[in-house]
Amino acid sequence: MSNQFAIDIQGVSKRYGKDVQALDEVSLQVRPGELFGLIGPDGAGKTTLIRILATLLLADEGQATVDGWDVRKDYKQIRRNVGYMPGRFSLYQDLSVEENLTFFATIFGTTIRENYDLIRDIYGQLEPFRTRKAGKLSGGMKQKLALSCALIHKPSVLFLDEPTTGVDAVSRHEFWEMLQRLRQKGITILVSTPYMDEASLCERVALIQKGRILSIDTPANIVGSFDKPLLAIRTDDMYRLINDLRQFESTHSAYPFGDYVHLALDGPIWAEAVHAYLVGKEHTGIEIKPAEVTIEDSFMELMSKE
Amino acid sequence: MRTILFIIRKEFVQIFRHRVMLPLIFMMPIIQLIILAHAADYEVRNINLFIVDHDLSQYSSRLVGKFQASAHFNVVGSAFSSKTAFDEIQQGDADLFLEIPADFQRKLLRDNGAGLQLSVDAVNGVKAGLANAYATAIIQDFNEEIRTEALGPGAGKLPLSIASSNWFNPELNYFTFMVPGILVLLVTLVGMFLSGMNIVKEKEIGTIEQINVTPIRKYQFIIGKLLPFWVIANMELAFGLLVGWLIFDIPFVGSLWLVFGFAALYLLVVLGMGLFISTVTETQQQAMFIAWFFLIIFILMSGLFTPIESMPPWAQHITRFNPVAYFVEVMRMVLLKGSGLMDIKRHILVMLGYAMAVNGLAVWNYRKRS
Numbered sequence: 087m088s089n090q091f092a093i094d095i096q097g098v099s100k101r102y103g104k105d106v107q108a109l110d111e112v113s114l115q116v117r118p119g120e121l122f123g124l125i126g127p128d129g130a131g132k133t134t135l136i137r138i139l140a141t142l143l144l145a146d147e148g149q150a151t152v153d154g155w156d157v158r159k160d161y162k163q164i165r166r167n168v169g170y171m172p173g174r175f176s177l178y179q180d181l182s183v184e185e186n187l188t189f190f191a192t193i194f195g196t197t198i199r200e201n202y203d204l205i206r207d208i209y210g211q212l213e214p215f216r217t218r219k220a221g222k223l224s225g226g227m228k229q230k231l232a233l234s235c236a237l238i239h240k241p242s243v244l245f246l247d248e249p250t251t252g253v254d255a256v257s258r259h260e261f262w263e264m265l266q267r268l269r270q271k272g273i274t275i276l277v278s279t280p281y282m283d284e285a286s287l288c289e290r291v292a293l294i295q296k297g298r299i300l301s302i303d304t305p306a307n308i309v310g311s312f313d314k315p316l317l318a319i320r321t322d323d324m325y326r327l328i329n330d331l332r333q334f335e336s337t338h339s340a341y342p343f344g345d346y347v348h349l350a351l352d353g354p355i356w357a358e359a360v361h362a363y364l365v366g367k368e369h370t371g372i373e374i375k376p377a378e379v380t381i382e383d384s385f386m387e388l389m390s391k392e
Numbered sequence: 393m394r395t396i397l398f399i400i401r402k403e404f405v406q407i408f409r410h411r412v413m414l415p416l417i418f419m420m421p422i423i424q425l426i427i428l429a430h431a432a433d434y435e436v437r438n439i440n441l442f443i444v445d446h447d448l449s450q451y452s453s454r455l456v457g458k459f460q461a462s463a464h465f466n467v468v469g470s471a472f473s474s475k476t477a478f479d480e481i482q483q484g485d486a487d488l489f490l491e492i493p494a495d496f497q498r499k500l501l502r503d504n505g506a507g508l509q510l511s512v513d514a515v516n517g518v519k520a521g522l523a524n525a526y527a528t529a530i531i532q533d534f535n536e537e538i539r540t541e542a543l544g545p546g547a548g549k550l551p552l553s554i555a556s557s558n559w560f561n562p563e564l565n566y567f568t569f570m571v572p573g574i575l576v577l578l579v580t581l582v583g584m585f586l587s588g589m590n591i592v593k594e595k596e597i598g599t600i601e602q603i604n605v606t607p608i609r610k611y612q613f614i615i616g617k618l619l620p621f622w623v624i625a626n627m628e629l630a631f632g633l634l635v636g637w638l639i640f641d642i643p644f645v646g647s648l649w650l651v652f653g654f655a656a657l658y659l660l661v662v663l664g665m666g667l668f669i670s671t672v673t674e675t676q677q678q679a680m681f682i683a684w685f686f687l688i689i690f691i692l693m694s695g696l697f698t699p700i701e702s703m704p705p706w707a708q709h710i711t712r713f714n715p716v717a718y719f720v721e722v723m724r725m726v727l728l729k730g731s732g733l734m735d736i737k738r739h740i741l742v743m744l745g746y747a748m749a750v751n752g753l754a755v756w757n758y759r760k761r762s
Contacts, residue, residue, distance in 0.1 A: 140605050162607065170605040176598040180409050181402070192398045193606050235602070 091151075092118040092243055092274035093139065098148035100134050100297075108134040110297040111148065116276055116290075121269045123288030124278040125385070131297040132278035133173060136247045139276070140170040153242055166194070169236035173247040175228050179221030183212055183231055186220050187238060194239035201240045204271065208264055209234045226257030233264065237273075244268065246277040250284065262287045282382035293385050300388040305381055312384045314338055317357060318346040318377035321369040330367045334360070341386055348377055350387065395608060399616025403590070407620060417624060421578055421632035428574045429567050429640060437463060439523045442477045442486035443470035449497035455534050459490070464526045474511075481513045488512040488523050500538065560645075560729045567640040572723035573696040575632040580690070580716055582625040583659050584683055588666030591617055592679040595670075610758060618663045625659050626652065646726035650733060654722050657743045661715045664750035671757040690716040715746055 093116035100109040109131045116122040124132045137143040139152055141161035149156065155163045177186045184198075187209070191198050202209075208230050215223065220231060229249060236244060246265075250258045262284065265275055269289075277288070285291045286305040293300040293308070301308060321327045324347065331340040331349055336359075338350040349360065357374045364372050377383075408414055441459055445452050459465045468486055471477060477489035491509040493499075499506035510527055514520035594600040603613065629652070636642040665686065673679040693700075693707065694716040700708055711717045718739045725731035733740075 142601065142604055165605050166607045168605065170602070172598060172601045174598045174601075176600075176602040178402075178406065178599055179597065180406055185402075185405065189398070189402055190602075190606070193395055193603075193608050195395075195607075 090117075091115040092120065093122075093150070093152055093276060095135070095139070095150045096148055098135070098138060098145045098150055100131075100138065100143070100145050107297050109138075109145070112294075112297070112299055113148075114292050114299060114302055116274060118274055119269065119272050121265060121275045121277070121287075121289045123285050123291035124276065124294060125280075125282065125285045125291050125381075126278075126294035127280055129296075130294045132294060133247055134297075135294075136170075136245050136276065136278060140168060140245050141165055142170075166239075167242050169239070169241035169244040171232050171236045171244075171246045171249055173249075173251065175232060177220045177228075177232060177235060180219060182217050182219055183223070184216040186231060187234055190235040191238045196239050198238065201238055204240055204268075205234045205237050207267060208237070225253050226260070229253055229257065229261060230264075233261075237268070241273065243274045243276070246275065248278055248280065250279060250281065258284075282380065282385060285381045291381070293388055295389055300385075308381055308384045309379050312350075312379045312387055314350045314352065314387075315354060316377045316379055316383060317349045317351070317360060318343065318375050319349055319360070319364075320346050320371070320373040321364060322371040323369060326367075327364075327369065330364065330369070331360075334363055339386065339390055343377075343382070346377070348383060348386075350383070396612050396616045396619075399608070399612065400619055403617065403620040407586075407624070417582075417628065418631060421575070421628055422635055424578055425571060425574055425632060425635055426639070429570050439465050439519070439526070440468045440485065440487045441465045441527075442468055442480045442489040444472065444474050444477045444489055444491040445470060446472065446494040447492050447496040451497040451500060451538065452492045455492065455531070456490075458530050458534055459527075462526070462530055464523075465530075474509075478511070481511070484513075486513070487519065488527065490527070501542075568642055568728060569724070570696075571636040571640050571642050572727050573694070573720045575629060575636065576694070576716060576719045576723055577691060577696070578632055579625045579629050579655060579659065580662050580687065580719075582628050583621060583662035584666045584669075584687060585680075586624070586666070587618055587621040587663045588669040588679050588683055589676050590621070591667065591670035592673055592676050595673075596675050610755065614667065614755060614758065618667060621666075622656075622659050622663060625662075626655060629655050642727060644727055645730035646732065650726050650736070651723065654719065654726075654736065654740065654743070657740065657747060658715060658719045660747040661743055661750055664747060664754050668750060668754035668757065671754055671759075690714050693717065694720045696720050712742075715743065718742060 093114075095112055095114050097111045097113055098109055099107070099111055101107055112131070112135060124135065126132055134143065138145045139150060139157060141157055141164050144158065149158075151157065152164050153167055155161075155167075157164060178189070181189065187198055191201070198205075198209075212227060212230055212234065215227065220228065223231060233246075233249070236246075250261055253261065258281075265277065266287075269275060277284075279285075285308075288305065290302065290304050291308065292302045301311075303311070319327065319331070324342075328340055328342065328347055331337055331347060336351050336353060336355045338352045340347055340349045342348075351360075357376070361372060361374055443456055443459075445456065456467065456470075460467050469480065474489070474491055477486065477491070480486040481489065489511050491511070493507060493509075496506050496508070508531060510524065512520045512524050512527075591600075594603065633642070633644075633648075633651075637644065666683070669679050669682050673682060692698075693703070693711050693714050695711065696716075700711050700717060703711070722731075722736050722739050725736060
């Protein structure tokens, strides 16, 4: 079966028991060589989707192909050609860095040396610790080892399930740089993350919530689809601020965003009007400024439409 | 093939990397054999006997003397009231008391018969039964003696006397009897626990996720997982037999090849059970619980501690499904009696069937994806 997409998902559904609809007719396509982000909160269905694509889980309905191979019938080919990094660290903690990597190389019928090129950037940083047990590595190093192991057989598609969860900011940044370099080597990457700020590092993203895809687009277009004036507001009493803003007549939505509350407005309203309203509500220390729309704002907007 | 070898190598590295594993594997048979073989001894010595002698005659003191002379009994005291004796039993200071009535000697001489009372603390049924049997034997012996004295030689002998001799274990040596059985437990423990725990551990810490997306085939993974423990268990058996031979002087009447041949087959059954348990559980805790459930039943009903022949018929039927019982029997048959291949043919066939059934079920139930 020829297919122009590296990953092609058509109407995939999955239930757990009676009550949990983990995936509800999900369809999405990932182009070869693309760095594709699956963005959504915990419990959105990201892990379920990746496990179905990695042939660890059978979908109830729908079809999916990876590299043209059907996830149900051709699982053997898929297992030979994809790399998978589960959300939880899944290497042998009692084996050393090198033993882990050698083990995974061998079961794929290859050697570290054969594919060293691909992992040089990543594994290179680990080599000084190659006799250390995997269980004794720091979070960032564990993640690098897991990525090396997922890459050692030169996969054409790489599935990364929340690779940066529980990793410090510097390591997260490094990790995304590694992904960019891997993309340049032609590997298709599907990465899931609950962090909205990581979405902008992907070529395209799918926003997923409660097992349904809300939107698939480039980060820029998703941000661009947000068409309302947006203000960042801060006062001395943040808790009361949100409640007051939600009662303001022109408010479209108000939600906490870092140290500020982001206020989306229906129609062109001046910041002065909001200021006057808050003064009327006896707020002090009022700070109001125009906010730059981020993907998180778009996501909040899409979620509220659901 | 290369993949299997590599998985096996990885398993061995992991098993022996744990610092306690290697010493434990060699200490376990020694400790278990030495402690269990000495402790699991059914011979009852030092039974505490309390005497209530209301007669205080020549005959009654001769009877008490016979008890004192016996290796089985310790006379711990005497009194004139059965209530005192009963209190001794209550406090655990005496295991039984013998009450001799006041007119014991007179009745024996006049009526040609007299009554005695033995009261045995039967909280421990095995000990009570043996104490009773030993005491009865001593009283019978005494009976014969006084009849001979009174009626002349020959009169005391009962018309039929039974002399028994113990074959294959002439001295009724308990070590000879217990050690081969205890080795079976050891091998079972290694096979069922280590293998089952090992696979569940991969589930528990999530490594199985990573393994399942590789091209490793189901049979490669299972063989790679089970073979190391098969080897270790066989080595345990060899080492245990060596210890048994050196320390307990266990006879090796039959062929060792036969013992190891049967062990090889038996281990397939046990490992298969471990594998099956690992497929139906998610955590090591669950696996441990289920493995113990079966192991306790298997061990208590294996004929190692209590003879299968003395179990009620329904229980005897259950033991037919107990692999441990088969191996205990084979070990005793081959090592003590020198049974050959044809003698244990039935055992081999049952194990073969068992191995295929258990492993078939386990492999069928093992899933790389849900």
